[in-house]
Amino acid sequence: MKDVKDIYVFAIESSCDETSCSIVKNGKEEIATVVLSQIDIHKDFGGVVPEIASRHHVKNITIVIEECLTKANMTMEEMDAIAVTYGPGLIGSLLVGVEAAKTLAYLYQKPLIPVHHISGHIYANNLKEELKFPLIALVVSGGHTELIYMKDHYCFEKIGGTLDDAVGECYDKVARIIDVPYPGGPTIDKWAQLGEDTYHLPLPLNDDSYNFSFSGLKSAVINLVHNEKQRNQPIRKKDLATSFQNTVVKIISKKTMKALKDYQVKNLIIAGGVAANHGIRETLTTLCEQENITCSIPDIKYCTDNAAMIAASGYYAYCLGRVGDLDLNPKSSIILK
Amino acid sequence: MTILYIDTTTNYLYSAISINNQITGEIKAKLDKDLSVFTLPKIKEMLEDNQVDPKEVDKLLVVNGPGSFTGIRIGVTIAKTYAWSLKKKISILSSLKVMALSAKKECTYKVPFIDARRGYGYAAIYDENYKAVLKEQYMSIEALKCALEHLPDNYTIITNTPIEGLESNCEEYDPNFAKIVEYCKDSVELNPHAVNPNYLKLTEAEEKQKEELI
Numbered sequence: 036m037k038d039v040k041d042i043y044v045f046a047i048e049s050s051c052d053e054t055s056c057s058i059v060k061n062g063k064e065e066i067a068t069v070v071l072s073q074i075d076i077h078k079d080f081g082g083v084v085p086e087i088a089s090r091h092h093v094k095n096i097t098i099v100i101e102e103c104l105t106k107a108n109m110t111m112e113e114m115d116a117i118a119v120t121y122g123p124g125l126i127g128s129l130l131v132g133v134e135a136a137k138t139l140a141y142l143y144q145k146p147l148i149p150v151h152h153i154s155g156h157i158y159a160n161n162l163k164e165e166l167k168f169p170l171i172a173l174v175v176s177g178g179h180t181e182l183i184y185m186k187d188h189y190c191f192e193k194i195g196g197t198l199d200d201a202v203g204e205c206y207d208k209v210a211r212i213i214d215v216p217y218p219g220g221p222t223i224d225k226w227a228q229l230g231e232d233t234y235h236l237p238l239p240l241n242d243d244s245y246n247f248s249f250s251g252l253k254s255a256v257i258n259l260v261h262n263e264k265q266r267n268q269p270i271r272k273k274d275l276a277t278s279f280q281n282t283v284v285k286i287i288s289k290k291t292m293k294a295l296k297d298y299q300v301k302n303l304i305i306a307g308g309v310a311a312n313h314g315i316r317e318t319l320t321t322l323c324e325q326e327n328i329t330c331s332i333p334d335i336k337y338c339t340d341n342a343a344m345i346a347a348s349g350y351y352a353y354c355l356g357r358v359g360d361l362d363l364n365p366k367s368s369i370i371l372k
Numbered sequence: 373m374t375i376l377y378i379d380t381t382t383n384y385l386y387s388a389i390s391i392n393n394q395i396t397g398e399i400k401a402k403l404d405k406d407l408s409v410f411t412l413p414k415i416k417e418m419l420e421d422n423q424v425d426p427k428e429v430d431k432l433l434v435v436n437g438p439g440s441f442t443g444i445r446i447g448v449t450i451a452k453t454y455a456w457s458l459k460k461k462i463s464i465l466s467s468l469k470v471m472a473l474s475a476k477k478e479c480t481y482k483v484p485f486i487d488a489r490r491g492y493g494y495a496a497i498y499d500e501n502y503k504a505v506l507k508e509q510y511m512s513i514e515a516l517k518c519a520l521e522h523l524p525d526n527y528t529i530i531t532n533t534p535i536e537g538l539e540s541n542c543e544e545y546d547p548n549f550a551k552i553v554e555y556c557k558d559s560v561e562l563n564p565h566a567v568n569p570n571y572l573k574l575t576e577a578e579e580k581q582k583e584e585l586i
Contacts, residue, residue, distance in 0.1 A: 079581070086441065086575040093445045097456040098565050111457060127442060130408055134449040137412050142426050142457055361413045364406075 044353060045114040045139070046346035047100070049132030050124025050152050051178070052077055052088045054095045056103035057342035058114070062350030063161050067107035068343045069099050074218070081217045082207070089127030096135050103342075111143050118148040118349025120155060121359070122366035123178070129365035137361050148349040149359040151371050152340075153179060154191065156306035158351070159337040159344035167302045167329065173291050175315065176307030177203035177220075180287075182245045182294050183371065188351045191371045194294060195245025202283060203309045205249035209256050209279055213272050224312045227280035230273030234259060236282045245294050252282060284314040292322055303330045311338040375553055376429045376454075378415065380447035381439030381467040382486060382532060385411050388549035389422050389429075390557075395549045397422040408446050415450075426454070431461040433556055437570035438494040438508065439467045439486050444569040456564035463559035464567055465552070468508045471530045472498040473555055474548040481505070481527035483520065484545070485535060493533075494572060497523070502555070510573045 041060050048055040057068040073091050077083045104110065119136035122129055140147035156179075157172045171194075172183040180197040200208070203220055210219020236255050240248040256279060263270050295303060303323055309315060310332050323330035337344055373393075379386040383404045389397040397418040403410055419426060434451035437444045455462035471484030482502070486494040488510065495516050497506035506519055513535055520527060520538070529535060534542040574582065 080577050084575060084577040087577060089441070089445060090569070090571070090575070093449055094568050096449060097452050100453070101456065101565075127445070130442065131445060131449050134408065134412070134446055135453045138450050138453040139457060141412060141416055142454065361416060362409045364409045 042115045042350060042353065043109070043113060044116050044118050044148070044346040044349045045103075045111065046118040046150070046342040046349050047132040047136045048120045048155065048340055048342040048345045049092045049096070049128050050120045050122070051128060051340055052083045053340045054092050054099045055340065055342035056099045057346045058103060058107045058109060059162070059343055059346035059350060062158070062347050063165060065162055065343050066109070067103050068341055069103045069106060070341050071095050071099050078217055081211065083125070085125045085127055088125055089131060092128050092131035096131055100135065111139060114143070114145055116146045116148050116349060116353045117143075118150050118345050118352070120152050120345050121149040121363055122152065122369040124152055124367065126365060126367045129367070133363060133365045137363060141361055146353060146358045147361070147363060148352050148357065149363055150345045150349045150352060151369060153181065153183070153371050154189075154348045155344040157183065157185070157304060158348035159306055159333040159341075160304045160331045161347045162337055162343060163333055164331065166304070169298070169300050170302035170304055171291065171294050171298060171300050172304040172306055173287070173319070174307045175202050175287070175305070175309035175312075177201060177207065177309075179307060180247050180249070182291065184294070184298055184300070189355055189357070193371060194298075195247070195290065197247040197249060198240070199248055199250040200253060202247070202249060202287070203307070205253050205283070206309070208253050212256055212260055213270060213275060220309070220312070223276045223280060224314065226273045226276035227314055230271065230275070230277035232278045232281045233271070233274045234278035236278050238282060238286055241286065245290050247286065247290065249283075252279070280314045284318045287315060288318050288322055291319060292326070295326070295328055301328050303328055305330070305332045306338070308339045311335050373431065374424060374429050375431045375433060375557060376415070376419075377433045377549060377553060378447045378451050379435035379467065379470065379547070380407055380411055380443045381435050381437055382443060383407065383440065384532070385414060386547045387415055387418060388553065389418060389424060390549070390553045391422070391424070393554065395553065398549055400547065407443055411446055412450060427458055429458075429460060431463070431557070433463055433465055433553065433559070434567065435467045435470055436464040436567065437467055438510065438572040441569070441571060444571070448567060448569050452564045452567040455567070461561045462564050462567055463556065463561055464570070465556050465559065466508060466570070468494060468496045469498070469502065470547065470552045470556070471545050472496070472502060473552050474546060475528050475530050475543065476546070477528040477543055479528040480525035481523050483527050483529045485516070485529050485531040485533075487531070487533035497527070508572065
């Protein structure tokens with residue numbers, strides 16, 4: 036039997052407030068990953084400040100690259116390709132990762148692989164078990180809420196998405212309304228396990244499409260808090276968290292299950308930072324079990340932004356010959372294709 | 373000794389290659405929004421035209437600001453990644469100092485100026501020995517004009533954006549790579565990890581936070 040050479044992809048991810056590098060073998064085996072998070076810096080400002088994020092990326096980039104290679108005990112010469120997130124994301128942040136990746140690709144004569152951030156989130160599942168097609172991917176994060184149908188590797192068909200706020204963004208905004216410090220999403224999730232659904236919030240964009248809308252739900256929470264304050268009624272924060280989370284989970288599960296049924300797909304993938312949310316994980320896992328659908332969710336460490344998922348996705352892009360040039364330009368918004 | 377010079381602190385790419393104290397290749401290109409697209413390809417092309425393998429570069433001289441925040445990050449990221457990965461020497465230079473070094477007019481004082489919009493800019497005043505008599509800073513054009521009025525001798529403003537009312541004192545910035553490299557080639561060498569932009573200005577969010585604390 037002919038020996039198949041192992042493919043090592045070195046990846047850089049810097050689309051928001053995490054500077055990360057990773058080495059992944061054959062798109063599924065993580066060799067080493069380093070994630071330098073800036074969350075403590077941005078906490079003071081109540082959210083990610085793009086210019087501050089860019090400044091920290093440039094400060095940390097070579098340190099993170101070096102740490103990753105040291106951790107893997109490998110050299111850049113041993114890599115087969117350099118993958119990088121080129122969008123969507125914060126343009127100034129993306130720029131640092133892209134310039135560093137282009138420089139490495141040039142100096143070491145390696146193919147440069149541009150990777151879409153969302154494809155990275157989807158391929159994070161490949162680090163756990165290989166993707167099975169066809170599949171529906173539910174991508175839920177601070178910047179995205181999308182339903183994607185995939186017939187095969189790198190065949191992305193967006194079938195629905197948010198029309199306004201992303202789900203994670205909505206969590207953080209609701210948290211801010213009830214004075215939970217940034218990032219409030221995980222706290223809302225925690226409180227949601229402890230309260231009761233007493234506020235009965237309206238189900239947003241409850242239609243037959245695969246699209247979502249969360250700004251109305253956010254406004255409903257703002258109005259509710261305002262009215263309770265006017266009436267001198269204390270806000271039962273845990274109950275509000277449960278009511279909010281139940282509403283979100285209900286609409287997301289409804290549309291996801293509808294997509295699985297309509298497209299006659301037996302594999303669901305949940306990806307993105309909000310895939311760490313207990314309500315979404317548990318509800319969709321249970322519903323999939325009932326329908327005999329395989330539900331795959333990445334390990335928590337791969338749910339938030341990391342370069343391992345970019346390397347995993349980059350491997351398949353590399354195998355398909357999707358190579359970029361040194362004039363690669365980062366983009367804040369790009370279509371997944 | 374082969375030196376690669378990179379300056380992307382404005383909307384121009386200024387880059388040069390110096391081999392044994394001779395400038396053999398140079399780039400002076402107004403790239404504006406395409407700075408991130410073409411900086412690396414153009415440097416690659418320049419090295420190739422001069423038959424210089426990137427591994428043969430001994431030292432990088434990178435201009436680390438002040439200037440356009442995004443522009444600074446492009447050059448600094450390329451240079452520090454380059455120096456770190458191929459274990460090359462690296463030094464940082466001030467954008468205002470290299471502008472002063474490129475002054476053409478024979479004047480006692482050299483006044484580099486980078487426009488930062490809304491009546492502000494980055495400026496400094498250097499004497500004939502390139503010593504700063506007004507250290508580099510983010511300042512209003514009015515404050516700069518006031519400082520210039522008090523200079524005891526003649527001066528030239530080196531800039532890409534002439535200052536209104538002082539046009540006759542302004543000369544267009546055209547980098548003198550030979551002089552810059554000669555003057556800066558022995559600058560302090562840094563660990564590439566420690567090569568960072570010199571923004572001279574906090575972000576708006578940090579400024580607001582600082583004001584609130586006061």
